[in-house]
Amino acid sequence: MPExxxxxxxxxxxxxxxxxxxxxxxxxxxxxKDGLYADVKYVKMAAGTAYSAALLILDEYLRQKEGIHFTKPKSIEDYMMRLRKYDKKLLRILANVYDELQLAGYYHGTRSVDTMQNGLNNVRQMLSYI
Structure with a gap:
């Protein structure tokens, strides 16, 4: 698709x-294979892409809540602090997504299919917030 x-x-x-x-x-x-991914390079790539989706969702969620006062958060702590004011369930989902996709998937290159699937499913849940 063209940009x-x-x-x-x-x-x-x-x-x-x-x-x-x-x-x-x-x-x-x-x-x-056997519940594990073979190529960590692609796991990291997918984790980064899915985590980016989560941040897009959170930016839109906060934009809807904060209106003209919205500024893009600068860190995960900033996202969490601001979410805490609006929705504790979304905050918990974000904590899981951060652990599953950003830390385990992207930083550590987990080979666990379950961890990655949980992360993707949690991001999918986040979609219902916008």
Missing amino acids: QHHLSLTPSQEAERYLENARQILTEKAGK
């Missing part, structure tokens, strides 16, 4: 696109 096409996507559609890209990377490139 201009993506400018017309809503934040929800854009996050959905990132999530789909992450699933594709895991399915087509990471190679699954």
Whole structure:
């Protein structure tokens, strides 16, 4: 798809696109065997892509809540502090997504299929907030 096409996507559609890209990377490139991924490089790539979807969702959620006062958070702590004011359940989902995708998936390159699937499912849950 040409880049201009993506400018017309809503934040929800854009996050959905990132999530789909992450699933594709895991399915087509990471190679699954015995509940583990074979190629950590692709796990890290997919985790980063899915985590980016989560941040897109959170930015839109906070934009809706804060209106003209919205500024993009600068850190995970900033996201968590601001979410704490609005929705504790979303805050818990974010904590899981951060652990599963950002720390285990992206930083440590987990080979665990379960960890990655939980992370993707949690991001999918976040979509319902925007």
